[in-house]
Amino acid sequence: xxxxxxxxxxxxxxxxxxxxxxxxxxxxxxxxxxxxxxxxxxxxxxxxxxxxxxxxxxxxxxxxxxxxxxxxxxxxxxxxxxxxxxxxxxxxxxxxxxxxxxxxxxxxxxxxxxxxxxxxxxxxxxxxxxxxxxxxxxxxxxxxxxxxxxxxxxxxxxxxxxxxxxxxxxxxxxxxxxxxxxxxxxxxxxxxxxxxxxxxxxxxxxxxxxxxxxxxxxxxxxxxxxxxxxxxxxxxxxxxxxxxxxxxxxxxxxxxxxxxxxxxxxxxxxxxxxxxxxxxxxxxxxxxxxxxxxxxxxxxxxxxxxxxxxxxxxxxxxxxxxxxxxxxxxxxxxxxxxxxxxxxxxxxxxxxxxxxxxxxxxxxxxxxxxxxxxxxxxxxxxxxxxxxxxxxxxxxxxxxxxxxxxxxxxxxxxxxxxxxxxxxxxxxxxx
Numbered sequence: 219x220x221x222x223x224x225x226x227x228x229x230x231x232x233x234x235x236x237x238x239x240x241x242x243x244x245x246x247x248x249x250x251x252x253x254x255x256x257x258x259x260x261x262x263x264x265x266x267x268x269x270x271x272x273x274x275x276x277x278x279x280x281x282x283x284x285x286x287x288x289x290x291x292x293x294x295x296x297x298x299x300x301x302x303x304x305x306x307x308x309x310x311x312x313x314x315x316x317x318x319x320x321x322x323x324x325x326x327x328x329x330x331x332x333x334x335x336x337x338x339x340x341x342x343x344x345x346x347x348x349x350x351x352x353x354x355x356x357x358x359x360x361x362x363x364x365x366x367x368x369x370x371x372x373x374x375x376x377x378x379x380x381x382x383x384x385x386x387x388x389x390x391x392x393x394x395x396x397x398x399x400x401x402x403x404x405x406x407x408x409x410x411x412x413x414x415x416x417x418x419x420x421x422x423x424x425x426x427x428x429x430x431x432x433x434x435x436x437x438x439x440x441x442x443x444x445x446x447x448x449x450x451x452x453x454x455x456x457x458x459x460x461x462x463x464x465x466x467x468x469x470x471x472x473x474x475x476x477x478x479x480x481x482x483x484x485x486x487x488x489x490x491x492x493x494x495x496x497x498x499x500x501x502x503x504x505x506x507x508x509x510x511x512x513x514x515x516x517x518x519x520x521x522x523x524x525x526x527x528x529x530x531x532x533x534x535x536x537x538x539x540x541x542x543x544x545x546x547x548x549x550x551x552x553x554x555x556x557x558x559x560x561x562x563x564x565x566x567x568x569x570x571x572x573x574x575x576x577x578x579x580x581x582x583x584x585x586x587x588x589x590x591x592x593x594x595x596x597x598x599x600x601x602x603x604x605x606x607x608x609x610x611x612x613x614x615x616x617x618x619x620x621x622x623x624x625x626x627x628x629x630x631x632x633x634x635x636x637x638x639x640x641x642x643x644x645x646x647x648x649x
Contacts, residue, residue: 224303227302228303230307231303236281239275239278243274246274247269247356247359249265250269254361266357266358269357270317270354271314273314279313279349279350279352279356280306283352283456284306292328293342293345294325294343309346317427320431322431323343323438325439325454326341327340327341328454343435343454347455350431350435352456354428354431354457359460362467363375367468369385370463370466370488371487374463379489382487383540386496390496391550392548396544396548399497401495401496401535401542402503402507402526403529403535404510405522405526406466406514406521407521412520413518417516418436421465421467462490465517469488469514470484470487471484472486472495472506472509473486473506485497492537494537507521532544536556539594539595540552553602559604562591563607566587567608567611569584570616581616584612605635613628616630
């Protein structure tokens with residue numbers, strides 16, 4: 219028996235027909251999508267079984283978690299940071315051979331800082347469990363997409379925060395009489411921690427083999443932690459955002475306005491578990507909140523009263539890193555929130571002070587980070603915020619920490635903070 223060398227495994231991985239596999243996966247997902255639209259659940263589960271056993275899906279799931287995902291090198295409880303081509307091919311085989319007996323390992327607890335200074339706990343699965351979750355996601359995502367609301371945007375293919383920005387503009391501009399409206403900013407307390415697993419599973423369409431693995435993932439628990447109850451969805455897994463979307467599906471539609479018997483005007487917008495509702499003059503806030511409370515109660519969730527509030531559009535509100543406001547002349551405005559400006563300012567200063575790198579490298583890093591931030595806010599009115607302070611601070615820091623002349627420092631700073639063209643409200647013209 220001939221034993222393959224690492225170079226042979228590498229060549230085999232490189233020769234995988236990724237484009238053909240992607241087309242095969244898309245066709246299967248599209249068939250699942252159409253069957254769910256027709257409410258043919260038997261066909262949905264049959265096609266999901268076909269996808270879960272598909273060679274294409276297993277290869278793509280392995281590549282996604284081991285090679286493409288941003289957090290691909292985050293370790294789980296097994297301590298494995300990355301896979302070489304041989305290990306990737308063995309994982310593909312394992313996803314098939316052990317599918318019926320798959321047991322989800324415990325999660326590794328990781329804390330990431332939040333904007334308010336607190337930490338958010340994440341449960342990180344092993345790389346093998348992430349691959350299996352990705353496989354389940356491929357089968358489950360088209361089912362959700364077939365019934366999804368027009369007001370849901372987070373963690374969905376082909377959607378972004380800019381879609382929310384555009385729709386909020388259409389609801390609050392002067393022709394829509396946005397100055398007469400109110401905004402309900404809804405905060406769900408510890409959404410992932412409190413989701414009722416039984417309710418979640420009742421909302422999911424998967425064949426029995428897939429449901430068994432999903433239930434194993436939900437009940438996995440965290441290594442070295444005593445779990446008080448079995449509720450909650452581990453935040454940090456590949457499939458976690460999709461599960462959150464499924465359990466909150468319909469929340470964003472509670473305030474929709476009926477236009478015709480079959481058409482409604484979307485006035486609730488949800489990005490993951492962040493939700494805002496737009497209330498017209500004369501409408502009852504009490505009725506909306508009672509419906510929200512009941513909706514969340516059935517899912518084991520409840521409102522965070524301290525962070526949930528109702529504001530006038532003339533006061534403005536923050537959502538997804540932007541500040542939306544209707545100004546005194548009844549004109550709509552959108553610009554980066556104070557928190558967003560504070561974050562980029564802090565990040566620029568931290569990068570510039572990082573003396574582990576040469577000054578030229580630090581400037582390049584700052585330029586990359588700032589350009590990414592600016593591109594996110596490209597449809598905002600950037601004249602509404604003050605970026606001069608960080609511009610001036612960077613110029614002074616370059617002069618102080620190097621032998622670069624003032625004129626050269628000015629040129630360097632211009633390469634970082636200039637050269638952008640604000641495209642404010644061009645999204646308004648897109649229907």
